[in-house]
Amino acid sequence: IAQNLGAKTMYIVNEASPFGQDNADSAEMLAGDYGIEVLGREEFPPNSTDFGGLVTKLGLIKADFLMACTYYDQATLLAIALKSSNVQFPLFVETVGPESQGFVDAVGEASDGILGVAIWAPGLQIEGSLEFEEGYLAKFGKAPIYQAAMAYSAGQVLQGAVEEAGTIDHDTLRGVLQSYTMLTSSGEHKVDETGYQIRK
Numbered sequence: 001i002a003q004n005l006g007a008k009t010m011y012i013v014n015e016a017s018p019f020g021q022d023n024a025d026s027a028e029m030l031a032g033d034y035g036i037e038v039l040g041r042e043e044f045p046p047n048s049t050d051f052g053g054l055v056t057k058l059g060l061i062k063a064d065f066l067m068a069c070t071y072y073d074q075a076t077l078l079a080i081a082l083k084s085s086n087v088q089f090p091l092f093v094e095t096v097g098p099e100s101q102g103f104v105d106a107v108g109e110a111s112d113g114i115l116g117v118a119i120w121a122p123g124l125q126i127e128g129s130l131e132f133e134e135g136y137l138a139k140f141g142k143a144p145i146y147q148a149a150m151a152y153s154a155g156q157v158l159q160g161a162v163e164e165a166g167t168i169d170h171d172t173l174r175g176v177l178q179s180y181t182m183l184t185s186s187g188e189h190k191v192d193e194t195g196y197q198i199r200k
Contacts, residue, residue, distance in 0.1 A: 001115065007064035007091055012041040012056065013078075014069035020046075023069035023095050048074055051081040058087050058182040065091040072096050076106050083110030091115070102144065120149040120186040121199070128156075128185035146186075153184035153200075159192050 002010065011032055014024035023147040024041060031038050039061065042131040044054055053076075058066065068078055075097030082088070097103040098116025107114075122133050122143045132152055144152075157180070164169055165176045181190040187200035 002036060002065045002091055002093075004055070005091055005115055007036055009037050009039050009063045010065035010067055011039050011058070011061045011068065011089075012067045013058070013185045014041070014043055015046055015048070016043040019071065019095075020044070020069040027067045036065065044074070049077060051078050054078075055081045055085045055087055058082070058155040059085060063089060064091070065089065068092070070094055070096060072100065072103065076103055079103075079107045079110045083107075093117075099193045108130070118146055120146040124186070126185060127183060128188060132185040137144060141176075148188040149186045156184045157182060157189050181196060 004059060010027075012024050012027055014020035017064075019045070024043075026192075028038050028041060029068075037148070038198070042057065044051070051074075068075065070078060075094040077095070093115045094111065095117055099118040099121070100109060100115045104111045120129075129149075132149065133144060136148060136152075157177075158173075161173055161176045161180050161181050164180065166173045167173070178191065181188065181199075183189075184200070189197070190196070190199040192198050
């Protein structure tokens, strides 16, 4: 998306946690493949609540693209801090937060133009997704969030593996799951030899 929008430079900020660091490492590694120069990277402590110093520094950065590898609370606070300081980037992406209505409600107008990542969303055109969505809505009275969809899909994978194994013995199931593939209501399930998800 950044390449398609003409971004040539980016700056990365991330929480100093495995999640934040892994996402930032990936962004930094992939940027060059898309002709984007990484101008720098800044880490902030886990569970940070004061982004004043970081926002002041970001105000001096002239990058086309800001990538923030954050959890929900920090994504919310960072978006508010950037808006209140009138620090803007042509493209601003946060790994967690913008996909949530709660983020939009908490951040208000500051959420305008911030891109996020959603690994599942209502209306997804995958077999079984609509049925899951309708069932969830009927039971809980609200649309499901992606965590609920992924949990449901994990249940589908476990059910399918148990049916294929014909037992609930852990060692047998582990063996089946190493090569088991299926289309869940949130996408295709397949893992590599280490158990790392490679399709969804």
